Amino acid sequence: MIDSHVHLNREEFRGETADVMARARQAGVHGFLNVGYDLPSSRESLALAAAHPAIRATVGVHPHDAETIADATGQITSAGHEILAELTDLAARPEVVAIGEIGLDFFRDLSPRPAQYAAFTAQIKLADQVGLPVVLHVRDAWAEALAHLDEVGLPAKRGVLHAFSGDEAAVAWARERGFLLGIGGPVTYKKSRLPELVALAGVEQILLETDAPWLPPVPHRGQRNESAYLAHTLDKVASVLELAPAEVARRTTASFVRLFGALADPADRETTTAPPER
Ligand SMILES: [Zn+2]
Known part of the structure; x- marks a missing residue:
């Protein structure tokens, strides 16, 4: 299976990338989508993907950093134009498979909302211009973000609503x-209301992700999250959907590959490999 949203570039993993990836492999995770959130992390994401065939960027x-692109x-x-x-x-590089994470975050409001809207709009258009899907970050702004996507125009390649916390x-x-x-x-x-929403959505509409180093699943709450723990999320989702974990994996x-393309590492094509017993 693939961890469809991870931040291996974070300082929490410094010097440990190889160990983290090895533990992930043992837990059945063979691929990683490393997600950028500002210009430096986007560069780091690409560097990781260029160095590891199992990682895409x-x-x-x-939205927290929208003020680096637009004013209040x-x-x-002008700095924003340079970043864009x-x-x-960067998006022209073959290792880069999506634009993200972009969106609106009215929970923390770390950038002024007009700046968030402007950065979001510019990057939705950028995704269409370069022909890539989007990885969306939305928090406490579901109605606004979805309406905005409809208004600006949906990126042709669509995308994923990362860390989904919306409603029916x-x-x-x-x-x-x-x-x-x-x-x-x-x-x-x-x-969490997510189990009932996952059941409503069905297996064809979901991707599995950790958002590591954040959002660890039970029984690792309070710890640094890592891709190996995706196995716990897989088990929970499988039980909600009443499917075997290997089937959900x-x-x-397959949905990941349809959206973002295949990984470069041949080992990552073992998509039918069942995760080990836990
Ligand atoms: Zn993230």
Whole structure:
């Protein structure tokens, strides 16, 4: 299976990438989509993907960092134009398979909302221009973000709603428009509504992700998350869907490959390999 959203470039993993990847492989994770969230992490993402055939990269600027692209009135700044130009260059590299993570975050509001909208709009258009799908980050802004996508125009290659935390209406929106839902550690949390939403969506509409080093699944809450722990999310999703874990691993991997393309590492094509017993 593939960890469809991870940040191996983070300092939490410094010097440990090889060990983290080895533990992941033992847990049945053979591929990684390393997601950028600002310009430096986008460059690091590409460097990781260039060094490891099992890793693919995304490049983009997170809503938290939208102010590096646009000002508080929603005007793209000259520094922002430079960042967008470099993202466009990076996106031309074959290791880069999506634009992200981009979106709206009204939970933390770390950048002014007009700046978030402007950065989001510019990067939706960038995705279409370079012919790539998007990895979306949305928090406490589901209605606004989905309406904005409809208004700006959906990227032709669609994408994934990472760390999905929307409601039934968001599941329906995604189904009607061909977007996938990224499901991670929170599906294992006691009070989460995600199990019923995963059941509503069905296996064909989801991708598995860790968002490591963040959002660890039970029983690793409070620890640094890593890709090996995706096995716990897989087990939970499989039990919700009443499918065998190996079946969920196979079908979500197939969905990943349809959206983002195959990984370069031949070992990662063992998509039918059952995860080991745990
Ligand atoms: Zn992330």
